[in-house]
Amino acid sequence: xxxxxxxRITKRYGGVVAVDALDLTIRHGExxxxxxxxxxxxxxxxxxxxxLEEISEGRLLFDxxxxxxxxxxxxxxxxxxxxxxxxxxxxxxENIAFPLQLRRTPREEITRAVTEVAEQLEIGHxxxxxxxxxxxxxxxxVALGRAIVRKPSVFLMDEPLxxxxxxxxxxxxxxxxxxxxxxxATFVYVTHDQAEAMTLADRIAVMKGGLVxxxxxxxxxxxxxxxxxxxxxxxxxxxxxxxxxxxxxGSFARGAFxxxxxxxxxxxxxxxxxxxxxxxxxxxxxxxxxxxxxxxLVSPLGSETHLEVVAGDDxxxxxxVPKEWRAQEGQVIAVGVDPARLHLFDATxxxxx
Amino acid sequence: MSGALERRPGPRRRPALGYDERNAAILVFPVVAVLLxxxxxxxxxxxxxxxxxxxxxxxxxxxxxxxxxxxxxxDDERFWLAVSRTTVYTVVTVAVTTxxxxxxALLLNEAFPGxxxxxxxxxxxxxxxxxVNGLMWKWIYDPxxxxxxxxxxxxxxxxxxxxxxxxxxxxLLLIANAAVWKxxxxxxxxxIVTMKAIPDDLYRAAKVDGAxxxxxxxxxxxxxxxxxxxxxxxxxxxxSIRHFDLFLIMTQGGPGDASFTLSWLIYVETFRSLxxxxxxxxxxxxxxxxxLLSWALIRWLGKRI
Numbered sequence: 005x006x007x008x009x010x011x012r013i014t015k016r017y018g019g020v021v022a023v024d025a026l027d028l029t030i031r032h033g034e035x036x037x038x039x040x041x042x043x044x045x046x047x048x049x050x051x052x053x054x055x056l057e058e059i060s061e062g063r064l065l066f067d068x069x070x071x072x073x074x075x076x077x078x079x080x081x082x083x084x085x086x087x088x089x090x091x092x093x094x095x096x097x098e099n100i101a102f103p104l105q106l107r108r109t110p111r112e113e114i115t116r117a118v119t120e121v122a123e124q125l126e127i128g129h130x131x132x133x134x135x136x137x138x139x140x141x142x143x144x145x146v147a148l149g150r151a152i153v154r155k156p157s158v159f160l161m162d163e164p165l166x167x168x169x170x171x172x173x174x175x176x177x178x179x180x181x182x183x184x185x186x187x188x189a190t191f192v193y194v195t196h197d198q199a200e201a202m203t204l205a206d207r208i209a210v211m212k213g214g215l216v217x218x219x220x221x222x223x224x225x226x227x228x229x230x231x232x233x234x235x236x237x238x239x240x241x242x243x244x245x246x247x248x249x250x251x252x253x254g255s256f257a258r259g260a261f262x263x264x265x266x267x268x269x270x271x272x273x274x275x276x277x278x279x280x281x282x283x284x285x286x287x288x289x290x291x292x293x294x295x296x297x298x299x300x301l302v303s304p305l306g307s308e309t310h311l312e313v314v315a316g317d318d319x320x321x322x323x324x325v326p327k328e329w330r331a332q333e334g335q336v337i338a339v340g341v342d343p344a345r346l347h348l349f350d351a352t353x354x355x356x357x
Numbered sequence: 358m359s360g361a362l363e364r365r366p367g368p369r370r371r372p373a374l375g376y377d378e379r380n381a382a383i384l385v386f387p388v389v390a391v392l393l394x395x396x397x398x399x400x401x402x403x404x405x406x407x408x409x410x411x412x413x414x415x416x417x418x419x420x421x422x423x424x425x426x427x428x429x430x431x432d433d434e435r436f437w438l439a440v441s442r443t444t445v446y447t448v449v450t451v452a453v454t455t456x457x458x459x460x461x462a463l464l465l466n467e468a469f470p471g472x473x474x475x476x477x478x479x480x481x482x483x484x485x486x487x488x489v490n491g492l493m494w495k496w497i498y499d500p501x502x503x504x505x506x507x508x509x510x511x512x513x514x515x516x517x518x519x520x521x522x523x524x525x526x527x528x529l530l531l532i533a534n535a536a537v538w539k540x541x542x543x544x545x546x547x548x549i550v551t552m553k554a555i556p557d558d559l560y561r562a563a564k565v566d567g568a569x570x571x572x573x574x575x576x577x578x579x580x581x582x583x584x585x586x587x588x589x590x591x592x593x594x595x596x597s598i599r600h601f602d603l604f605l606i607m608t609q610g611g612p613g614d615a616s617f618t619l620s621w622l623i624y625v626e627t628f629r630s631l632x633x634x635x636x637x638x639x640x641x642x643x644x645x646x647x648x649l650l651s652w653a654l655i656r657w658l659g660k661r662i
Contacts, residue, residue: 091563
């Protein structure tokens with residue numbers, strides 16, 4: 005196991021800053037997910053940790069050892085790629101054995117390790133096949149096998165499930181989680197898929213523009229997003245963000261739309277962005293704020309229903325309601341909102357208030 | 358109509374060619390016709406010639422001799438000498454061309470300042486006509502004003518000018534050098550194209566797995582290069598085994614018989630001795646040898662891809 009410490013690491017490509025003075029500590033045995041949209045710097049960060057990209061500035065420590073200038077193979081890391089990166093000319097057995105062969109491991113030990121890994125990943129029957137004869141899921145298992153066979157202290161995964169279909173992705177996700185529990189190694193996992201991040205991570209670092217926007221547990225990030233970007237990036241359907249201001253009575257106001265806020269949430273007159281998660285609505289009850297809206301579109305999903313509604317003059321909201329609610333398009337509905345579950349952001353800085 | 362025999366429609370016969378196939382045949386026909394005239398006819402005619410004793414010094418008598426011309430070739434000492442010269446020349450040319458092409462492709466596959474200009478310059482020798490290439494190297498090797506002599510003498514590596522192409526031990530190698538200079542760029546280009554298709558992730562995975570530069574070349578680059586290498590080896594073998602123009606321009610088979618290759622033998626037999634029958638038979642033998650060698654190479658390398 006290893007603690008990874010990024011001390012203000014920066015990556016520049018010419019004048020473009022891909023990662024900007026990143027400070028991040030990944031603890032022993034932690035499952036850290038770097039989450040963000042394309043171009044946010046998450047893969048570059050992973051590559052710098054792997055040693056595949058030079059660090060322009062800053063220091064990278066594994067435990068207390070400075071590995072900033074160490075080549076990848078000296079860092080004791082293993083990496084799994086989105087494209088699987090299996091050697092096409094080698095069989096599954098040779099692919100898994102390759103890192104051990106390079107380390108001049110005795111042949112009997114290689115055979116034992118490969119068999120053990122193949123059993124763990126249920127690919128024992130595929131050992132003599134070549135990658136071209138495998139399905140996507142099988143290839144990714146082989147890639148995982150090649151990574152775990154040499155028992156590294158750090159696993160780096162670059163969107164490993166992105167090329168798989170939805171069903172396979174779910175089963176591979178569980179497999180990776182089980183692997184983490186069993187190996188107790190440090191995992192750094194890059195993805196743009198919020199569901200993967202939420203289900204796998206001990207902690208998530210949400211990135212944008214080469215900067216970490218928020219570093220917290222999945223629950224923390226979902227419940228207390230640091231800014232509108234983080235709020236919008238996590239959650240499906242997306243959080244409703246409405247720009248407006250604080251009315252003299254302390255409620256949120258945008259035109260005719262009003263919503264009660266917890267007392268003293270913000271100074272009256274201040275321009276703010278209101279965040280309302282689609283699922284944070286329910287039947288009206290004492291203590292809940294009243295939200296009246298006209299139903300524009302009903303999308304039943306079987307287990308729940310999504311309503312697109314218009315509140316006030318022009319405030320479009322998406323609400324996630326129980327499937328039993330029989331709303332009609334054009335109907336005016338009133339729902340209850342717990343003011344404590346509303347999010348307020350500064351309209352200028354987008355930071356959480 | 359009781360009792361009348363009704364003709365039942367039988368199962369409809371599928372036309373020999375479908376709509377698309379018919380259109381394709383119409384479009385392909387002109388090319389096939391041209392090929393039949395300019396390729397198939399000369400091939401068949403030369404085969405006919407190879408079965409006759411045709412000597413232009415007595416053009417009216419051209420008796421049919423069956424495979425006698427072929428049998429005569431194998432009894433001819435000059436033929437076996439030419440086979441050995443051609444073998445040496447082909448092996449050297451193909452080996453050096455392929456090796457240099459791999460090195461140049463590896464170099465030009467890397468990003469460095471001037472890489473694009475160098476890639477463009479690489480094509481200059483390939484674009485140079487064979488005759489110009491032959492003359493250029495003949496001048497470079499020239500015993501009185503050649504660049505090679507001047508360079509080596511000025512560097513102190515040679516005491517006095519020498520007739521490079523007059524040295525029987527060196528002639529074939531020097532002609533092979535001229536051939537490599539012209540043929541290597543295309544081979545390198547073919548390999549660069551193959552190299553560009555190797556996913557970067559494979560190299561990155563190999564780096565993380567602990568492979569050094571040499572191991573990455575052996576385990577990632579070389580296996581991926583096999584289709585390109587096969588193309589290069591087959592193409593270069595086919596070209597080199599039949600090379601003629603450089604020999605005509607640079608040495609005319611000499612000095613003595615030092616560069617007496619199969620193509621040169623065929624030329625001498627056909628156009629100097631005017632024995633078209635044996636000349637055509639030799640051409641057939643050379644063509645078959647080229648074909649068999651290419652087939653063997655494709656089978657051998659194809660299994661490893």
